[in-house]
């Protein structure tokens with residue numbers, strides 16, 4: 001288990017220029033697919049038009065599938081400290097379902113993101129699915145732990161839904177509270193314009209193998 005995870009931390013030696021080129025190529029593709037996911041939900045096109053659109057999509061799948069990788073993307077890094085977890089379900093640059101775009105870090109260690117949650121993230125009518133809020137919090141709290149120098153796996157995530165979260169603009173933030181041995185305690189919340197909707201505490205635990213590799217994981221200042 002541990003070994004299989006480490007195998008997915010790959011130094012692929014890409015130059016910064018090549019990473020930028022890939023971002024410019026695949027970032028817009030992800031954006032297009034994200035819009036497509038929403039259109040699949042919202043289109044009123046009739047059966048003929050849907051059939052026509054599906055033919056185009058089949059053609060696109062054929063082109064994109066010609067040369068492809070198998071399996072998970074993992075975490076890839078290069079010599080200049082840039083790392084890519086572009087498949088990450090919450091924040092991956094190449095993952096069209098990942099809701100988090102840009103992540104910010106303040107000088108006081110607060111990590112935050114402003115996100116637009118469209119209708120594909122619906123749970124209760126017109127409101128954000130509770131699992132999506134937990135996804136955002138798991139990621140942002142984990143990033144706050146990592147960026148404060150205490151990366152770890154989520155051991156426990158405690159989520160309290162204080163009020164419903166409307167679809168639309170939300171703000172997510174987190175901050176390291178304290179560290180006890182291999183455990184980092186992080187607190188955070190999801191808020192709408194009216195205030196906090198969901199609050200969370202996470203315990204992020206650095207497994208022994210991660211502590212041994214800590215330099216590689218902690219000194220990762222430039223996630224893509």
Ligand SMILES: CCCCCCCCCC(=O)SCCNC(=O)CCNC(=O)[C@H](O)C(C)(C)COP(=O)(O)OP(=O)(O)OC[C@H]1O[C@@H](n2cnc3c(N)ncnc32)[C@H](O)[C@@H]1OP(=O)(O)O
Pocket residue numbers: 138139140142143146151152153154155156181182183203205206207208217
């Ligand atoms: C580079 C990292 C990037 C992070 C990105 C963040 C965003 C993504 C976050 C995730 O989604 S991670 C995926 C979800 N989490 C997992 O799949 C974790 C699965 N569980 C594990 O791998 C292990 O159970 C874990 C690493 C959490 C703990 O295993 P250990 O063998 O290191 O724990 P150990 O039994 O030695 O206990 C160490 C301490 O932690 C405590 N502990 C263990 N499991 C715990 C737990 N689950 N919750 C709270 N505390 C826990 C335990 O009591 C003890 O406390 P004390 O030091 O005070 O005695």
